[in-house]
Amino acid sequence: MATVAQRNYFDAYNEVLAEGQEHEPVWLRQLREDGWARFSAKGFPTTHDEDWRFTNLAALARTPFRRVAKDEATVSERDIKPYRVAGAACQLVFVNGYFVPELSDAEKLPQGLEVCALRRAIDCGLDECAPGGIEQHLGRYADANRDVFVALNTALWDDGAYVRIRRGAQITRPVHLLYVSAGAGAAIMTHPRTVIIAEEASLCTVVEDYVSVGNEAGFSNAVTELVAGEGAVFSHFLVERENLASFNVSTLRTEQARSANVASHSVLLGGALVRNNVHPVLAGEGAECLINGLFAGEGRQHLDNYMLVEHASPQCNSRQFYNGILADHARGVFHGRIIVHKDAQKTDAKQTNRNLLLSDDARIDTKPQLEIYADDVKCTHGATIGQIEEESLFYLRSRGLSKADARNLLLYAFAAECLNRMHEGAAREMVETLIKNRLHELAQSTAHAAAGGGSNAAEEETQNWEEVG
Amino acid sequence: MALLEIQNLHASVNGHEILKGLDLTVNAGEVHSIMGPNGSGKSTLAAVLARRETYEVTQGRVLFDGKDLLEMDPEEAACEGLFLAFQYPVEIPGISNAYFLRSAMNAVRKYHGEDELDAMDFLPLYKERMKLLEMDEQLMNRSVNEGFSGGEKKRNEILQMAMLEPKLAILDETDSGLDIDALRIVANGVNAMRSPKRGFLVITHYQRLLNYIAPDFVHVLVDGKIARSGGPELALELEAKGYGWAEENEQVLPA
Numbered sequence A: 001m002a003t004v005a006q007r008n009y010f011d012a013y014n015e016v017l018a019e020g021q022e023h024e025p026v027w028l029r030q031l032r033e034d035g036w037a038r039f040s041a042k043g044f045p046t047t048h049d050e051d052w053r054f055t056n057l058a059a060l061a062r063t064p065f066r067r068v069a070k071d072e073a074t075v076s077e078r079d080i081k082p083y084r085v086a087g088a089a090c091q092l093v094f095v096n097g098y099f100v101p102e103l104s105d106a107e108k109l110p111q112g113l114e115v116c117a118l119r120r121a122i123d124c125g126l127d128e129c130a131p132g133g134i135e136q137h138l139g140r141y142a143d144a145n146r147d148v149f150v151a152l153n154t155a156l157w158d159d160g161a162y163v164r165i166r167r168g169a170q171i172t173r174p175v176h177l178l179y180v181s182a183g184a185g186a187a188i189m190t191h192p193r194t195v196i197i198a199e200e201a202s203l204c205t206v207v208e209d210y211v212s213v214g215n216e217a218g219f220s221n222a223v224t225e226l227v228a229g230e231g232a233v234f235s236h237f238l239v240e241r242e243n244l245a246s247f248n249v250s251t252l253r254t255e256q257a258r259s260a261n262v263a264s265h266s267v268l269l270g271g272a273l274v275r276n277n278v279h280p281v282l283a284g285e286g287a288e289c290l291i292n293g294l295f296a297g298e299g300r301q302h303l304d305n306y307m308l309v310e311h312a313s314p315q316c317n318s319r320q321f322y323n324g325i326l327a328d329h330a331r332g333v334f335h336g337r338i339i340v341h342k343d344a345q346k347t348d349a350k351q352t353n354r355n356l357l358l359s360d361d362a363r364i365d366t367k368p369q370l371e372i373y374a375d376d377v378k379c380t381h382g383a384t385i386g387q388i389e390e391e392s393l394f395y396l397r398s399r400g401l402s403k404a405d406a407r408n409l410l411l412y413a414f415a416a417e418c419l420n421r422m423h424e425g426a427a428r429e430m431v432e433t434l435i436k437n438r439l440h441e442l443a444q445s446t447a448h449a450a451a452g453g454g455s456n457a458a459e460e461e462t463q464n465w466e467e468v469g
Numbered sequence B: 001m002a003l004l005e006i007q008n009l010h011a012s013v014n015g016h017e018i019l020k021g022l023d024l025t026v027n028a029g030e031v032h033s034i035m036g037p038n039g040s041g042k043s044t045l046a047a048v049l050a051r052r053e054t055y056e057v058t059q060g061r062v063l064f065d066g067k068d069l070l071e072m073d074p075e076e077a078a079c080e081g082l083f084l085a086f087q088y089p090v091e092i093p094g095i096s097n098a099y100f101l102r103s104a105m106n107a108v109r110k111y112h113g114e115d116e117l118d119a120m121d122f123l124p125l126y127k128e129r130m131k132l133l134e135m136d137e138q139l140m141n142r143s144v145n146e147g148f149s150g151g152e153k154k155r156n157e158i159l160q161m162a163m164l165e166p167k168l169a170i171l172d173e174t175d176s177g178l179d180i181d182a183l184r185i186v187a188n189g190v191n192a193m194r195s196p197k198r199g200f201l202v203i204t205h206y207q208r209l210l211n212y213i214a215p216d217f218v219h220v221l222v223d224g225k226i227a228r229s230g231g232p233e234l235a236l237e238l239e240a241k242g243y244g245w246a247e248e249n250e251q252v253l254p255a
């Protein structure tokens, strides 16, 4: 007997198929069918699944999220205004998964940058848009067989963004993709799909920004495929600032060619249950990736970061740095898995996860995993869990700073490690402000909680790699 | 009215009584030196006065400029004009010295209803005071005390004091571990700050600092109490005879 939730997914799938009947190309319909087959066969994972050990999806699976029709929710310029980013090259606004041209601004694009809604890119003739056609990219990298959320997204996506940076183009202002959930009086689901093609020697920054208008619970299940050509330099920002009732699962799958340099910056501040999957494949020799993140939660927020870094070629370099700040009953997960394939000699992989727990009830689970099939590799990892040190707090207060301000400053200093790994520019400024504001809230709301008692030193957790494979 | 008036102060940490009935009066314009053996309670006294919460006052009274100091939080005491130069200054990664100090000064200004200093007002003053303490300007952008040498940390404490211009400055072994140049620099910094409106409590083990900073009074703290008080000559006597002498001849002279 199917639950209401299950029936909703099924209805959504049938609607998507029916709506696309006339214009969707065969390859896309095939992808959808395969995705749906996978999702309906597997369902949502449970905590028995090793990759989901620390994150219970029961509440997500149980909630009957609904796919909404295109114009069911009206979102005005006034609703969007607070989320606009100053200094962006262009802004695409999606409401409940649908592109809204009236709220978007992609008219005057810098030369070498192409940005439009993904559906439009597919409709308008393939070779025109992407080299070899979008079908060469969409669904090629994000693996529906590995991950049911990818499968579900592939079956159900309505729209998303298509970004292409032409060979050698240097785009210094960020592309802002704003994904808005606007609950139309009920829990709604969206499955945004984004394809980014950064061609050879190009440079660009894309910000994927998830927000909610209103307080209703939503479920955003986003998949982004990013292809970085030879020598491309690319920064991807994920900003999760939806309301505290939201479920957000996002997957960034990057494919890096020779010497491509990709940075993924994740800033998780909102959401009730967030799962942030980052999966770079270093496919070309000498490719480099930085996987940088900050997650800050309070109340009962659950912020799960699942990193899977695949070294598939020699001489590649990966750096993972995640900092977590958890207050109240918030819970964080950092799962960092590194796979070094057989030919990936001279791999240099590093992973660091640092955490600040602001209350006795906050919790972090860190799980480093290493799977090595090459012999000449260097992999290191470290994880720490600490508290705000009473001594530091006293030092700041002894100079006149209030307890809340002192806490705020210490939290900010901890978060700044993450900010300092971002290139200067509009995207960094944007997240810097968001982080400041969020930490200010956390510092105020936890100022009366335990100040870390008498224990001073941040404890170093020595945890060994779990060897797999 | 005295600047600081301590009466029968008892304080414990983790249930151990460390201060056992301490009396001390400091008037504006005076420099008092506190000496005493390791573990006698000098830093405890400093921490209690700076209102560190891990130290519990069990008895006694402390008036700071006429107000009940023991009712104040650390930040209130600081804003009222009390400054502690730490025996072990704390490293704060990720916060620059300049940002930290400007935030501190603005917190104090806000407390007194004054306008905030912006970077333009702050920097020239900061640079000038850095010169006084012969500190490299580059240090201002580095994280608070992070990777500083022992001497740099101590100079940074005095620099903060010079910027915050407190009514009462407590220096806890600011001289310990300083080479002769650093000692001279720190002492110059302190001397430049001496004024008829300001009091100092200088905790030290050695006469050598007192050669530069001539104290008006010297007290010997033994086992949580002032065992002996006198003029500058007391420090010399202690240096010659050791603390044992002060303990045996316990007598409290009126300051």
Ligand SMILES: Nc1ncnc2c1ncn2[C@@H]1O[C@H](COP(=O)(O)OP(=O)(O)OP(=O)(O)O)[C@@H](O)[C@H]1O
Residues within 6 Å of the ligand: B013, B014, B016, B018, B036, B037, B038, B039, B040, B041, B042, B043, B044, B045, B087
């Ligand atoms: N947090 C603490 N927990 C337990 N005991 C403490 C604590 N802090 C200080 N003490 C004890 O209190 C006593 C006084 O310490 P305090 O640091 O005040 O001495 P001091 O006179 O400053 O010594 P020194 O000259 O070595 O700096 C010592 O016996 C010390 O071990």
Ligand SMILES: [Mg+2]
Residues within 6 Å of the ligand: B042, B043, B044, B087, B172, B173
């Ligand atoms: Mg001491």
